[in-house]
Amino acid sequence: MTELQVLLFASYAEAFGASAVTVSVPESATSADVVAALRSLPGGAVLPEAPVVAVDRRYVRSPVAVRAGQEIALIPPVAGG
Amino acid sequence: MIRCAIVTTPIDPAALLAEVTTPSTGATTLFLGTVRDVNDGRAVTGIEYSAYTAMALDEMERITQEATQRFEGIRIVIEHRVGILLLQEVSVAIAVAHARRAPAMDASRFAIEELKRRVPVWKQEHYVDGDRHWIDPTAMQTTTGASS
Numbered sequence: 116m117t118e119l120q121v122l123l124f125a126s127y128a129e130a131f132g133a134s135a136v137t138v139s140v141p142e143s144a145t146s147a148d149v150v151a152a153l154r155s156l157p158g159g160a161v162l163p164e165a166p167v168v169a170v171d172r173r174y175v176r177s178p179v180a181v182r183a184g185q186e187i188a189l190i191p192p193v194a195g196g
Numbered sequence: 197m198i199r200c201a202i203v204t205t206p207i208d209p210a211a212l213l214a215e216v217t218t219p220s221t222g223a224t225t226l227f228l229g230t231v232r233d234v235n236d237g238r239a240v241t242g243i244e245y246s247a248y249t250a251m252a253l254d255e256m257e258r259i260t261q262e263a264t265q266r267f268e269g270i271r272i273v274i275e276h277r278v279g280i281l282l283l284q285e286v287s288v289a290i291a292v293a294h295a296r297r298a299p300a301m302d303a304s305r306f307a308i309e310e311l312k313r314r315v316p317v318w319k320q321e322h323y324v325d326g327d328r329h330w331i332d333p334t335a336m337q338t339t340t341g342a343s344s
Contacts, residue, residue, distance in 0.1 A: 122248065124246065124247075124248050124316065124318060125246055125318035125320070125330055126318070126330040126332075129330075169248075169251055169316070172250055172251040172254045172255075173251075173254075174314075186250075188248060188251065188316075190248070190316050191318060191330070191332075192332045192333060192334045192335070193312070193313070193314065193315060193316050193317060193318065193333075194312075194317065194318050194319045194330075194331040194332065194333050195245075195247075195252075195276060195287075195288065195311055195312055195315045195316075195317030195318075195319075196229045196287065196288050196308060196311060196312040196317075
């Protein structure tokens with residue numbers, strides 16, 4: 116297992132009560148595993164089925180392998196402008 | 197020439213215009229998004245904007261790079277403000293200059309549409325009755341929406 120930090124913003128940060136949380140996932144984890152781990156935490160019910168994920172400040176559109184040291188973030192529906 | 201910024205102080209549109217305009221640009225556009233008093237039928241007192249600043253800057257840079265490829269020769273500056281904004285305050289400003297008007301206008305439209313679609317910025321509306329609500333454009337597609 117490995118521990119990954121996930122950045123949270125806006126409504127997600129509010130639901131989890133934190134701007135970042137740490138999840139424990141298998142070494143070969145994907146972004147989908149990270150989402151599943153988050154969903155099991157208090158506040159996790161707020162997450163949609165497939166929330167938008169960013170890795171190293173770029174959107175990833177399908178489950179990708181993730182590892183410690185990467186900047187992993189969940190992106191709520193954006194509303195700039 | 198491109199520049200993108202996330203700012204915490206009031207945006208100065210005149211400064212952006214001055215930044216993109218040169219002796220060889222014959223057309224300059226300025227788009228401003230401002231806080232409006234009613235959204236979805238509810239009286240709004242202000243909006244709190246927040247951002248994933250590092251990625252928002254990266255994504256704004258990508259958008260402006262794409263714009264310069266699509267509309268060759270443009271000069272473009274984008275500033276997005278975060279924090280609590282009151283009615284009529286400017287939340288986003290996009291200034292574009294080009295020798296001709298069509299690329300300047302088209303690039304401005306391209307930049308704001310892509311910004312709203314991609315840049316990780318969020319807004320929480322504050323209402324007259326004290327309530328607050330995170331705006332989710334994906335849940336508001338059947339209404340007039342909160343778009344600027």
